[in-house]
Amino acid sequence: MKKYSAFAIAREALRHHTGWTRAWRDAQPKKRYDAIIIGAGGHGLATAYYLGKNFGITNVAILEKGWLGGGNTGRNTTIIRSNYLQDPSAAIYEKARSLYETMSQDLNYNVMFSPRGVIMLAQTHHEVRGYQRTAHANALQGVKTEFISPARVKELVPIINLDGPRYPVLGGLWQARGGTARHDAVAWGYARACSDMGMDVIQKCEVTGIRSEGGKVVGVSTNRGDIDCDKLGMVVAGHSGHLADMAGFRLPIESVSLQALVSEPIKPCMDVVVMANTVHGYMSQSDKGEMVIGGGTDGYNNYTQRGSFHHIEETVRALIETFPMVSRLKMLRQWGGIVDVTGDRSPILSKTPVDGVFINCGWGTGGFKAIPGSGWAMAELMAKGRSPLTDAFGLNRFQEGRFIDESVAAGVAH
């Protein structure tokens, strides 16, 4: 792998950029690997990366049925924060946020982490109480957040309208070190680092079956032949239920479409991320100047990557009240991603009924922010059989009633 640096750019400039090489190899599947990760999105690639970096397991393949980072990694609104209520969530999300701080240096790949600050608006008295409680919990967890006044919100976001007719702004939960990152770069950076460690990132390789003997996994069947493995990690978000079905177990997960849209580029007008959970509207301005807007989830199960039109209408209607200037913007694109939602809105990082098969799913509407922490914890779980970060997120919590209820903090109100 060629190291990226200012020196490398200068050197290539002198020879008309003819010396750049592929960021990762176009690998062909081998017969056998120590570990196979299904899903080359952010979480899958991060899992593979930390398997190699932290545990020296590099005989790893990452299988992807489509193209790298083409699922929810490339479809989210890139918000990074860790202001969750429950201790297990704060631990894993804050681990992730802190890894984002140094990710560009670690991977030698610019992921454009921009800790510009995230405000979650409190627009009902219920939310005011909820976010004050979260701020207190965060203080105990060592996550730096504060509850701020409407005047401070206005100072941070001059384009906001505090006195909306339906949902006035009553305050906000402010995390100054939250922000955004370039989502594709996160996947590409991890893929490049994995490939450099000798791992095979195999695209257009769809898993069609999971082979086990005596309750232990022995490999997978794919559209490019059978591949053997000792350990298997399923990291496929919305399609987890489908894979679990192949392995012969069920999941407490329902898949729905979550939408986002993006406006034409305009001059800089908002340098923080604003989330309005009551009205399902989340907005930030990209480096290109587009307003990136996240909406709500569909009310019913589906895999359409499209979403219901009336949800977009609701989101935009609410945003226009809170940000009147948005009414003049043209929207360029709209899309949907399939999010895997659990009963308590918390993820599942767990062993499964099949020995050697591990699952990482259920991140629902807020997986991007968790990518490095999720990969870090999943790698430890796969390498050692348990991880302090994943202990609370086991599949058995649904049977035992140990929920990690984040239905308030999960971002998208359900």
Add this chain to the structure above:
Amino acid sequence: MLILTCPNCGITAEETEFHAGGEAHLTRHGPGASDDDFEKYLFMRENPKGVHFERWRHVYGCGKWFHAARDTMTLEIFGTYTAQTSTIPQDIIDKISDRRPDWQPPETA
């Protein structure tokens, strides 16, 4: 936009007039049920790519619950039927089989 027909009042309307209520035909086990059974009832879901049986409520209409058979990949609605049944009516199964020849009815049917 989904177009559903409420089998209770007979009105055909867009999805905004209805509210989805999740997977249908879940068995609620009685006293003495195991943790396993109750976990299944509360949390475990088929979540299929394809034919899905689900509950809907006609919230901005007659207010009554009913069931629908819908494809989660194409959003095609095969039909709606009464919620006062624990089995899937034969005419709904026939309609689905007609459109999806490879589809197998679930064991609960």
